Amino acid sequence: MQFNVKDRPSMGDTPLHALDPRMKLVVAVLLIVGIVLTPERALPAYPLLWALVASLAVIGRVGVWRLARLGTVALPFALAGLTLLFTTPGQPLATVGGLTISDAGLLRFVSILIKSWLATQVSILLSLTTPFTDLLGALESLGIPQTLVLITSFLYRYVFTLNDEADRLRQARASRSAAPTYGRGGGRWWWRAQVAGGMIGNLFLRSTERSERVYAAMLARGFSGQMRAIAPPPLTWRAALPGLLPLLGLIVIEVLARLWWNG
Amino acid sequence: MSEMLIQVQGLYYHYPDGTAALEDVSFTIHRGEKVGLIGPNGAGKSTLLLHLNGILRSSSGQITIDGLPLTERSLRQIRAQVGLVFQNPDDQLFSTYVHQDVAFGPLHMGLPDAEVERRVEQALEAVGMRGAAGRISFHLSGGEKKRIAIATVLSMQPKILILDEPSSGLDPRGRRSLIQLLASFTDQTLLISTHDMRLAYDLCSRVIVLDEGKIAADGPAADLLTDAILMERHGLESVGHV
Amino acid sequence: MFIPVLAMHIPDGFLSIPVSALGWLLLIGIVAIALRQTRQQLGDRQIPLMGILAAFVFAAQMINFPVAGGTSGHLLGGTLVAILLGPWAAVLVMTSVIAVQGMLFQDGGLLAIGFNATNMGVIAAFVGYAAYALVGRVMRGRPGRHLIGAAVGAWLGVEVAALATALELAFSNTASLDIALPAMAGVHALIGIGEALITVAALAFIQQTRPDLIRGSEASASRGSGWIAVGLLIALAITLVSPLADPNPDGLERVAEDQGFIETAQQPPYEILPDYTVPFIESEAASTILAGVIGVIFVVGVSYATARLSKKRRGASGSQPI
Ligand SMILES: Nc1ncnc2c1ncn2[C@@H]1O[C@H](COP(=O)(O)OP(=O)(O)O)[C@@H](O)[C@H]1O
Ligand SMILES: [Mg+2]
Numbered sequence: 101m102q103f104n105v106k107d108r109p110s111m112g113d114t115p116l117h118a119l120d121p122r123m124k125l126v127v128a129v130l131l132i133v134g135i136v137l138t139p140e141r142a143l144p145a146y147p148l149l150w151a152l153v154a155s156l157a158v159i160g161r162v163g164v165w166r167l168a169r170l171g172t173v174a175l176p177f178a179l180a181g182l183t184l185l186f187t188t189p190g191q192p193l194a195t196v197g198g199l200t201i202s203d204a205g206l207l208r209f210v211s212i213l214i215k216s217w218l219a220t221q222v223s224i225l226l227s228l229t230t231p232f233t234d235l236l237g238a239l240e241s242l243g244i245p246q247t248l249v250l251i252t253s254f255l256y257r258y259v260f261t262l263n264d265e266a267d268r269l270r271q272a273r274a275s276r277s278a279a280p281t282y283g284r285g286g287g288r289w290w291w292r293a294q295v296a297g298g299m300i301g302n303l304f305l306r307s308t309e310r311s312e313r314v315y316a317a318m319l320a321r322g323f324s325g326q327m328r329a330i331a332p333p334p335l336t337w338r339a340a341l342p343g344l345l346p347l348l349g350l351i352v353i354e355v356l357a358r359l360w361w362n363g
Numbered sequence: 364m365s366e367m368l369i370q371v372q373g374l375y376y377h378y379p380d381g382t383a384a385l386e387d388v389s390f391t392i393h394r395g396e397k398v399g400l401i402g403p404n405g406a407g408k409s410t411l412l413l414h415l416n417g418i419l420r421s422s423s424g425q426i427t428i429d430g431l432p433l434t435e436r437s438l439r440q441i442r443a444q445v446g447l448v449f450q451n452p453d454d455q456l457f458s459t460y461v462h463q464d465v466a467f468g469p470l471h472m473g474l475p476d477a478e479v480e481r482r483v484e485q486a487l488e489a490v491g492m493r494g495a496a497g498r499i500s501f502h503l504s505g506g507e508k509k510r511i512a513i514a515t516v517l518s519m520q521p522k523i524l525i526l527d528e529p530s531s532g533l534d535p536r537g538r539r540s541l542i543q544l545l546a547s548f549t550d551q552t553l554l555i556s557t558h559d560m561r562l563a564y565d566l567c568s569r570v571i572v573l574d575e576g577k578i579a580a581d582g583p584a585a586d587l588l589t590d591a592i593l594m595e596r597h598g599l600e601s602v603g604h605v
Numbered sequence: 606m607f608i609p610v611l612a613m614h615i616p617d618g619f620l621s622i623p624v625s626a627l628g629w630l631l632l633i634g635i636v637a638i639a640l641r642q643t644r645q646q647l648g649d650r651q652i653p654l655m656g657i658l659a660a661f662v663f664a665a666q667m668i669n670f671p672v673a674g675g676t677s678g679h680l681l682g683g684t685l686v687a688i689l690l691g692p693w694a695a696v697l698v699m700t701s702v703i704a705v706q707g708m709l710f711q712d713g714g715l716l717a718i719g720f721n722a723t724n725m726g727v728i729a730a731f732v733g734y735a736a737y738a739l740v741g742r743v744m745r746g747r748p749g750r751h752l753i754g755a756a757v758g759a760w761l762g763v764e765v766a767a768l769a770t771a772l773e774l775a776f777s778n779t780a781s782l783d784i785a786l787p788a789m790a791g792v793h794a795l796i797g798i799g800e801a802l803i804t805v806a807a808l809a810f811i812q813q814t815r816p817d818l819i820r821g822s823e824a825s826a827s828r829g830s831g832w833i834a835v836g837l838l839i840a841l842a843i844t845l846v847s848p849l850a851d852p853n854p855d856g857l858e859r860v861a862e863d864q865g866f867i868e869t870a871q872q873p874p875y876e877i878l879p880d881y882t883v884p885f886i887e888s889e890a891a892s893t894i895l896a897g898v899i900g901v902i903f904v905v906g907v908s909y910a911t912a913r914l915s916k917k918r919r920g921a922s923g924s925q926p927i
Contacts, residue, residue, distance in 0.1 A: 129715060129716070132617050135617075135618070136620075136625075136716065137622055170711075173616075173711055173712075174618070174711065177615065177616050177619060180771075180774055180785055180789075181774070181779045183781045183784040183785070184778075184779065184780065184781060187781040187784075208778075212619065216617060216618025216619060216714075217618070218618075219617035219714060219715075219716075220616055220617060220711055220714070223707075223711050224711055226708075226715075227711070232708070233459045233460065235708060245636070245640055248636060248640065248697065248701065250656065251652060251655045251656040251697055252656070252659070252701045252704060252705060253458075254652065254653060254655075255657075255659035255660045255701050255702065255705055256459060257458065257500070257501065258657050258660035259660040259663045259705075261453050262660045262661055263663075263664045263667065265664070266668055269668070270668065289670070289671070289678075292671065293670050293678060293799055293803050293806065294803075294805075294806040296669070296670040296803055296806070297680075297802060297807040297809075298807070299668055300668055300680060300803060301806065301809070301814075302814075303664060303665055303668070304661055304665070304689065304807060305815060307657050307660070307661035308654070308657075310453075311653050311656075311657040311658065313454040314457045314653045315650050315653045316413065316449070316454075317454050317455045317457065318457065318467075319418055319649075320418060320442060320447040321471060321515065322439060322472050322519070323471055323649065324439065324471070325648070325649040327652065328471055329466075329470065330470070330476050330480075
């Protein structure tokens with residue numbers, strides 16, 4: 101199995117890429133909050149919210165349809181909400197396999213799907229147009245404790261290295277098990293679980309040993325507990341201003357949704 | 364200032380599990396010397412190097428760097444003077460971007476941002492990696508990682524540059540270009556641990572042979588490295604006459 | 606990029622804003638304590654160790670093993686890390702992992718990070734560790750106690766985290782509790798077995814290669830009476846809260862009854878305790894509480910009994926502590 105962030109085009113020269121990551125993160129979070137707070141009956145608000153997200157995608161040259169497709173990753177989770185169709189009190193609409201779907205249930209379920217799809221697109225747009233390290237920097241300036249941010253940047257730095265090590269362990273497993281790694285390998289499933297566990301134990305030991313060497317390498321260059329970095333430039337109004345546009349759009353949609361479409 | 368840059372006197376070290384890694388190690392390195400520290404796997408080379416900037420601390424023995432005894436109080440000062448390049452660049456390059464890694468040392472020496480930037484540029488220039496500052500460390504090739512690892516230490520402008528098995532894991536081309544790079548540091552005092560005899564022969568004027576934690580020989584590289592009996596006895600290969 | 610997702614990474618849109626905010630508040634508070642605690646334990650090592658172990662958990666979660674029918678199992682890791690490094694370290698490691706999964710891979714939402722990390726980090730670590738420490742205490746001096754404890758802990762950690770997930774969805778009114786709860790509990794009772802097997806196998810490997818690491822973690826677990834209490838409290842609190850969560854407690858039953866399809870409606874996809882209620886008890890709220898409590902008691906009981914049994918057996922053949 102491979103995972104790849106390398107080919108994600110988080111570098112680019114669109115206004116969306118250029119927007120200060122602190123502002124971008126705040127805008128993304130507010131957009132998601134707005135989407136989730138949209139009254140579920142305000143049906144005209146949904147296409148407008150999508151238009152808002154899609155126009156951001158156009159600005160960031162992400163590809164509206166690609167983003168729409170990527171946004172569906174979270175939808176399988178909706179299985180958890182499927183029962184709302186039947187359990188929400190309302191006018192009966194149809195009966196499926198002995199269960200009755202109510203109109204309120206349908207509205208609720210569909211609105212959750214749409215909101216989740218829209219919110220996920222916002223989150224994808226953020227990650228596609230912002231290098232992850234910039235995102236971490238933004239988190240730190242927004243008050244997330246530095247230590248947690250640093251832990252996460254170490255995660256980001258070493259996840260590839262450790263995944264390569266895990267790949268080598270997987271290859272060793274595959275070469276000895278004389279069976280495809282991802283097909284039905286040899287042995288019972290609990291035996292396979294134990295093989296995986298052994299590999300994980302092995303990986304843990306390599307990881308702790310690596311952490312000791314990395315710590316030594318940090319000490320060797322003068323680390324004494326306090327992480328220093330070159331201070332990021334202060335956030336200027338000029339750099340943050342473009343971020344207000346999508347927020348304005350969101351406010352207009354939400355006001356309309358509450359005043360006229362919430363009946 | 365003293366001409367003796369490193370003085371090690373009667374150094375012993377036992378790992379917590381009881382392994383005796385160093386026994387009565389003593390030597391002196393002078394300014395401008397290029398010294399090879401050679402010995403088989405497990406000889407204690409890495410252990411010794413880790414002592415030279417106080418990562419490992421031994422209770423018996425004295426280490427003096429440029430006249431300054433290594434103690435708890437002088438630790439930070441000494442770490443700025445002794446630049447240690449670890450064997451595996453993935454341990455050394457722990458930041459996401461090359462720039463962050465090369466800036467780490469100078470920043471932790473407390474230098475102002477402008478000076479840090481200047482040093483990063485200089486160090487990248489010195490290892491032939493100008494313009495690599497914005498690259499992601501993980502994406503570099505093995506040879507490039509090695510160069511950046513050296514740059515992370517050069518940016519601290521250490522008095523002595525110490526490299527632990529610098530040619531391990533490099534292909535022949537990467538190894539050749541590394542030797543060329545190190546040969547270009549003409550004024551820099553160097554201590555290189557290796558069991559790559561060719562590299563020691565090409566770069567060093569003097570070698571120290573370490574085996575089972577003890578110094579077995581110390582002398583001119585041209586003499587020791589061509590001494591087939593000595594090399595054989597310590598699990599090494601002699602360099603044939605060129 | 607594909608991570609076989611368990612039904613535990615909640616995406617955005619499924620938690621209401623107040624519930625998301627509560628998750629963030631909880632997480633921020635606990636992470637603040639965890640930062641202080643691990644700083645005390647680890648000093649300057651804190652950042653590289655936690656960071657690289659977070660990368661380890663991320664990579665370990667991708668080591669999967671085929672189970673059946675094209676599905677595959679993999680580790681979640683909260684309990685494993687808690688056992689090896691202590692629950693506070695596990696909180697930081699898991700929070701970091703889940704934040705990256707949400708921010709970079711949309712595996713779980715951004716607003717949902719609060720509760721996702723609380724479920725899979727805090728709850729899995731605290732509850733799993735508590736069970737591990739409890740079994741260790743009960744089986745004091747017996748061989749195999751920490752592997753048994755790890756198995757119980759890993760299973761319970763996943764199970765309680767799944768219950769918490771169901772609760773949060775129900776409080777957000779995006780799932781009805783009387784189905785989500787038994788469904789999550791049932792699915793994760795199975796997933797928890799995989800978690801237990803992997804956790805035990807990983808610990809066994811580590812014990813063979815670096816017994817010193819296991820000894821250290823055992824020693825600190827045996828001092829952790831506080832953790833046992835905390836873990837059990839969390840497990841109990843989650844089961845006690847469950848009946849309050851359903852905005853229309855007679856939802857499905859009522860609709861189904863009205864339509865006359867009560868029999869079909871009462872068959873959730875998976876069940877441990879039928880419908881998560883105990884028969885003969887009138888009030889649904891009370892019976893849900895009781896069902897949860899019985900579940901917890903059951904698990905504690907089983908681990909206690911296993912411990913007793915092996916104690917007796919070893920006692921006869923002369924025991925030798927590891
Ligand atoms: N962390 C450690 N704990 C215990 N023993 C160690 C550790 N690191 C190295 N050793 C042992 O110390 C000796 C010297 O190791 P090292 O300095 O790494 O040798 P070299 O670098 O010459 O290959 C070896 O016997 C090795 O097994
Ligand atoms: Mg070595």
